[in-house]
Amino acid sequence: MYRNGFAQEKNKKVKFGFYINNILSTSFIPESVNLSINYATGYGDVTQYLMDRVLIQESTAFPLGFSVCLNYDEEPLFLRGSVLLPNSESFQGNPGDVFIITQERFFFLSRTGIPFQVGFNIPLSKKLCLGLNYYQSSKFSLEPTESQDYVTIDTVESIPQSDGITSLWEIHFLRTYEKRSSTVTFRNIGVEASLKYDLLAKLKRLSLAPEVGVNLGLLKRKLKREIELYGYTRSMLPEIVWPDNPLENYREFIESQEFKERSLKFRTRVFAGINAEFCPTYFIGFFCAARIYNKSITEEYLESSLLGEFPFDLKVAQYRISVGIVFNITSFL
Numbered sequence: 618m619y620r621n622g623f624a625q626e627k628n629k630k631v632k633f634g635f636y637i638n639n640i641l642s643t644s645f646i647p648e649s650v651n652l653s654i655n656y657a658t659g660y661g662d663v664t665q666y667l668m669d670r671v672l673i674q675e676s677t678a679f680p681l682g683f684s685v686c687l688n689y690d691e692e693p694l695f696l697r698g699s700v701l702l703p704n705s706e707s708f709q710g711n712p713g714d715v716f717i718i719t720q721e722r723f724f725f726l727s728r729t730g731i732p733f734q735v736g737f738n739i740p741l742s743k744k745l746c747l748g749l750n751y752y753q754s755s756k757f758s759l760e761p762t763e764s765q766d767y768v769t770i771d772t773v774e775s776i777p778q779s780d781g782i783t784s785l786w787e788i789h790f791l792r793t794y795e796k797r798s799s800t801v802t803f804r805n806i807g808v809e810a811s812l813k814y815d816l817l818a819k820l821k822r823l824s825l826a827p828e829v830g831v832n833l834g835l836l837k838r839k840l841k842r843e844i845e846l847y848g849y850t851r852s853m854l855p856e857i858v859w860p861d862n863p864l865e866n867y868r869e870f871i872e873s874q875e876f877k878e879r880s881l882k883f884r885t886r887v888f889a890g891i892n893a894e895f896c897p898t899y900f901i902g903f904f905c906a907a908r909i910y911n912k913s914i915t916e917e918y919l920e921s922s923l924l925g926e927f928p929f930d931l932k933v934a935q936y937r938i939s940v941g942i943v944f945n946i947t948s949f950l
Contacts, residue, residue: 634736634939702783722761727757754806809831912935916932
């Protein structure tokens with residue numbers, strides 16, 4: 618009776634542990650998708666870029682004439698361009714068309730928090746017990762910051778000329794600076810149930826128990842994105858009018874939008890492993906557990922971006938080693 622009673626107490630343990638190796642990893646390299654583009658590079662200034670990209674390239678035939686001028690008298694401030702074309706030709710741009718001037722994208726990837734597990738054993742017999750665990754990985758945080766400076770066609774108007782041969786196409790543009798700041802977090806949590814067989818049930822301070830079990834894991838993803846839109850004040854082309862001052866001086870905040878999203882993915886695996894415990898005192902001890910799962914899990918997420926979607930993958934490891942502290946709850950009952 619004493620031995621059986623001690624075996625029952627030996628298995629009534631609450632476990633607190635932390636991982637030696639992290640179970641969640643990624644092969645994503647943020648620097649590989651960092652980007653900074655100035656589409657006006659190669660032109661003398663932004664005005665020349667817009668004339669070529671919008672007024673010339675958007676015409677069905679080479680225009681007979683074109684111009685871009687600043688207009689300070691309208692609210693909001695417009696940029697006005699004009700193209701002189703034969704009546705048989707038309708300007709191909711439409712209201713709402715966007716022409717990018719600059720684009721930037723930068724990423725920061727971090728890992729925070731300490732992965733841990735907590736669980737307890739339920740004795741079924743002298744040598745056999747049921748183990749129940751809850752675990753939680755550290756948290757991955759992906760923080761992209763993106764921006765783009767662009768011109769949008771606001772209106773397009775055809776004005777017939779007195780010669781009856783040509784039409785003057787007048788186009789009004791609006792210029793906007795857009796900035797997106799996002800935080801995407803990922804975490805793996807789960808519960809595990811296992812059967813353990815104590816090979817050293819007769820020993821008081823030491824146990825060695827092979828185990829088999831099932832794991833129900835959950836990948837949690839949270840997205841928070843803030844979008845800020847700025848219009849330009851005083852001039853649509855401040856880099857031309859005031860070349861020595863930064864563009865930020867002429868951006869007027871228009872509106873802000875916030876977007877949140879959550880997603881959950883459940884996955885089930887089976888595992889086998891071995892647990893070792895050493896209890897130098899009746900109240901407290903130490904444990905080490907090693908497990909191998911039937912498979913690793915790789916999940917790919919497509920993160921949206923101003924510059925197109927990019928893949929971000931997470932891998933839940935097939936192997937796990939944990940160490941921690943064991944408390945004998947029977948000593949407190």
